[in-house]
Structures are given as C-alpha cells and as structure tokens.
Amino acid sequence: MDARTLKPLRGAVIGCGFFGRNHIQGWREVAGAEIVAVCDQDPARAKAWGTEFGAVPYSDAAEMLRRESLDFVDIITQPETHRPLVELCARAGKHVICQKPMAFHLDDARAMVAACDAAGVRFMVHENFRWQLPNRVLREESRRLGSPVFGRVAWWTGFDIYTNQPYLLEQPRLVIMDMGVHILDLARFFFGEFTQLYCQVGRLEPRAKGEDVALILLKAESGATCSVELSYGSRITPDPFPETLVRLESPGASVELRPVRRITVDTAETLRGFEVELPAYAWADPRFLTVQDSVVRIQQHWVECLREGREPETSGRDNLKTLELVHAAYRSAESGEVVKL
Ligand SMILES: NC(=O)c1ccc[n+]([C@@H]2O[C@H](COP(=O)([O-])OP(=O)(O)OC[C@H]3O[C@@H](n4cnc5c(N)ncnc54)[C@H](O)[C@@H]3O)[C@@H](O)[C@H]2O)c1
Incomplete structure (x- = not known):
C-alpha cells in the first residue's frame, strides 16, 4: 500500500x-x-x-x-x-x-x-464497543470532571441472542468470552489498566453450556475500583439490548450512560442530560444503531491508521491486554481467588 x-x-x-x-x-x-x-x-x-x-x-x-x-x-x-x-x-x-x-x-x-x-x-481487533459514540462522549464528559475513581460498566439483557448465534449455547465459556471481552475492554477504556480482579459466575439459561451471568470486581493502576456486570439471561422490560450501562464517579461528580444513548452529568453546579445523536444509514436497524454505527467508526479509524502508518487503538497488541482480563476472570471464578495481573 x-x-x-x-x-x-x-x-x-x-x-x-x-x-x-x-x-x-x-x-x-x-x-x-x-x-x-x-x-x-x-x-x-x-x-x-x-x-x-x-x-x-x-x-x-x-x-x-x-x-x-x-x-x-x-x-x-x-x-x-x-x-x-x-x-x-x-x-x-x-x-x-x-x-x-x-x-x-x-x-x-x-x-x-x-x-x-x-x-x-498492521493487525487490528474489531473491538467496536469503545467506538460506540455514547461511550466516547461519556469518556470525554468524565475526563472533564477528573479521572473516575469508582464506577460500573454493565451489560444486562434477556434479548434472544441464541436465534442469530446458536453456537453460543454450546460454548463452555460463554458470557465473559463473548460479551465480557467487550465490556472489560470498555472498563480499560474508562479506567486504564487493572492490577487485580475477582470474579463469580452463574447461569440463568438452562440450555447454555457456559456461564451466562458474571460479576467482576476490578482494581485499577490509578487506584480506582469498578465492577463489570454481565448477564445474557435477565428478564428486563424494556430490555436495554444492545445498549451498555455505564456509571463513572469522581469526587463530587458523576456521569451516567443509560438507554437509549442518554447521558447525565451530575455535579454540584449542574445536572445536565442529553441524548447522543447518530447518523442514519439506509441499511441500519434503528434498534441496533449504536452497534452498527460503531462498526462504521472503527472501519474509518482503520483506514486512517493505514493511511497515516499508525497503530490502531484496538491493535492486536492492545487487545491482548483485554483478553488477559477475560482469562483472569475465568481463573478467578474457578479458583475463588483474587487474581493479580
Ligand atoms: N463485535 C460485535 O458486536 C459482534 C457481534 C456478533 C458477533 N461477533 C463476532 O463475529 C464473529 C462471527 O460471528 P457470526 O455470528 O457472524 O458467525 P456466523 O457463523 O454467522 O458467520 C461466520 C461465517 O464465516 C464462515 N467461515 C467460517 N470459517 C471460514 C473460513 N475458514 N473461510 C471462509 N469462511 C469461513 C462461515 O461459513 C459463516 O458463514 C465471531 O467472532 C463473533 O464473536 C461480533
């Protein structure tokens, strides 16, 4: 090229x-x-x-x-x-x-x-969740308030993922490997790298071979604490799918992302809420727009990286750190121990 x-x-x-x-x-x-x-x-x-x-x-x-x-x-x-x-x-x-x-x-x-x-x-992993515009806007809002010291990044749904992806029912490692990989990457995106984690898993869907719920507690290098919460089997009306729920707290201030693409900034001076707007695409399904739009954003990023000769944000090398968190979570769930990273 x-x-x-x-x-x-x-x-x-x-x-x-x-x-x-x-x-x-x-x-x-x-x-x-x-x-x-x-x-x-x-x-x-x-x-x-x-x-x-x-x-x-x-x-x-x-x-x-x-x-x-x-x-x-x-x-x-x-x-x-x-x-x-x-x-x-x-x-x-x-x-x-x-x-x-x-x-x-x-x-x-x-x-x-x-x-x-x-x-x-060049090698990029298509890790698109950090390219969802609401998550990028939320990080900017949070950084304006200082680094977050506490928070949660959560994916709770009961949406039927198994009709389009029947192979998931057979996987011995399910929600952490399939979705936790996105949500742990988002946790890195918001909090930086982590030094330790603790994880517990469970199952709500009887047909699934692997875990379909998991709770992960993480300690960041910065000293921040956060939880990553994962569920593929929850009954929630209306169901948040495919939106991520995020709350980031710094002293005296917080930002929150709730469905659908709604951000709240809460400080001593102001309580401000707004919706993150996305472009419309003729092929996109409005219910899944946050995800579909993120695919376009990461692809555009890839083209810019190739043209400018720079490493993509989610290069293979970077994504190894996310995959290491996934494996550490399984080790913790199996041993019942805190895993040092
Ligand atoms: N980022 C996201 O939001 C997101 C969402 C869903 C799935 N995924 C990921 O996308 C990937 C694909 O999932 P899917 O649900 O589309 O699977 P799928 O089974 O529907 O599609 C995979 C296709 O690849 C083809 N294929 C397999 N091996 C091949 C080979 N060696 N050469 C050529 N073709 C081959 C299969 O025939 C099939 O058509 C998985 O890694 C999954 O985790 C990501």
Whole structure:
C-alpha cells in the first residue's frame, strides 16, 4: 500500500454470516476503502454476497489472496478460525482486521500478534464497543470532571441472542468470552489498566453450556475500583439490548450512560442530560444503531491508521491486554481467588 495515494484501499471480507453483514454494509459508508472480494467456505453465501455487494466471490481464502490484489482483509468468522486466517493473511503480506474474541486461547492470540509483527503488517481487533459514540462522549464528559475513581460498566439483557448465534449455547465459556471481552475492554477504556480482579459466575439459561451471568470486581493502576456486570439471561422490560450501562464517579461528580444513548452529568453546579445523536444509514436497524454505527467508526479509524502508518487503538497488541482480563476472570471464578495481573 502506498500511504500517499488517495486511491481507495482494496479490501476483502472473510465470513459472510450474521455479523459480517454489518461489516460489509459498514464498508460502503467508509471513505477511502472498497470491498472488492468476499469469501465464505459456504460457496452459496459467498456468491450471494458477491452479487449483492458487487465483489468477486471465493470459497477459499488462500485462493482469494493469490488472485486478488488487496491492501487488507477483514475477518468475521468464528473465533477458532481466527488464528489460521490471520496467519494466512499475514504470510500473504496483507494488513488484517479480525473480529473479537481474537482467539479463545491466549497462546493463539499471542502467536497472531507475533505473526503480524514478523510479516510487517498492521493487525487490528474489531473491538467496536469503545467506538460506540455514547461511550466516547461519556469518556470525554468524565475526563472533564477528573479521572473516575469508582464506577460500573454493565451489560444486562434477556434479548434472544441464541436465534442469530446458536453456537453460543454450546460454548463452555460463554458470557465473559463473548460479551465480557467487550465490556472489560470498555472498563480499560474508562479506567486504564487493572492490577487485580475477582470474579463469580452463574447461569440463568438452562440450555447454555457456559456461564451466562458474571460479576467482576476490578482494581485499577490509578487506584480506582469498578465492577463489570454481565448477564445474557435477565428478564428486563424494556430490555436495554444492545445498549451498555455505564456509571463513572469522581469526587463530587458523576456521569451516567443509560438507554437509549442518554447521558447525565451530575455535579454540584449542574445536572445536565442529553441524548447522543447518530447518523442514519439506509441499511441500519434503528434498534441496533449504536452497534452498527460503531462498526462504521472503527472501519474509518482503520483506514486512517493505514493511511497515516499508525497503530490502531484496538491493535492486536492492545487487545491482548483485554483478553488477559477475560482469562483472569475465568481463573478467578474457578479458583475463588483474587487474581493479580
Ligand atoms: N463485535 C460485535 O458486536 C459482534 C457481534 C456478533 C458477533 N461477533 C463476532 O463475529 C464473529 C462471527 O460471528 P457470526 O455470528 O457472524 O458467525 P456466523 O457463523 O454467522 O458467520 C461466520 C461465517 O464465516 C464462515 N467461515 C467460517 N470459517 C471460514 C473460513 N475458514 N473461510 C471462509 N469462511 C469461513 C462461515 O461459513 C459463516 O458463514 C465471531 O467472532 C463473533 O464473536 C461480533
């Protein structure tokens, strides 16, 4: 890639499934990039997306990499396929984006980062929750009041996630691996790095093999304390899905994010509330706009990083720290002990 040219970067998508649809629609909103090829091991899916989105379809990623002239690849497949696909792209010299969780196992995730470093390609994990505009606005508001010293970052829902993602019911590690990875990343985004955590897990949904509720208590390097609360099985009316609930406190002041995209700033001088507004997209579902808009934002960030030759905010290297928190939470839940990080 020539960082000085303004020709659109040429990208390919691997994984034409449930969440991949948000990616391919998102790419059409992004300035400076175009998706020229799509790949799915199911040839019918690849062909359908090739027709719908005007891209060359492939059912084999290696063949696509051989035939197409690409600047980057965007991988939206199941976690167990992330390492082989990222390594394949790195060997082909392509910059690469990969969905969360980067991998189920830390060794695989570290190997992915090393492979991209060795090949000299950029590697970003598509960790989109910190790109949700309400979370970015909330952090700015909070920083104006000083660093937060106490708070909670919570994801509570009973929304039926299993119809679109039936594979989740089978995963032995469920809500921390699938959603905690986002919410722990948000906790890092708001509080910085952590020094210790304690975690307890439980289950509300009898069909699930893994834990679907978890409580995690964290201590930050700054001395701040926060909780990360996770539930996939709660009955709540109206259900907050897919909005995150956040409360950040500093001495004498607090900021809070509540559904839908509503921020409250509470200080001795003022009590101020406002709604964070998002652009409308023809393809987006208004119920899921916070998430869909964040996909466009992280994709735009990726294009800017490639053009300017800088490390993405959620680079593989950065995201290893989030994945380490996920694994520490499971270790704590299994041992019943506080885990030092
Ligand atoms: N960031 C978010 O908000 C968010 C939300 C949902 C899912 N996800 C993540 O997105 C990823 C995909 O989840 P999904 O629900 O879309 O899964 P999915 O099963 O619906 O889609 C995955 C697709 O990848 C294809 N595939 C698998 N291996 C392949 C290979 N080697 N080569 C080519 N194609 C291959 C499958 O055939 C399938 O079509 C997961 O990592 C999941 O955690 C992220």
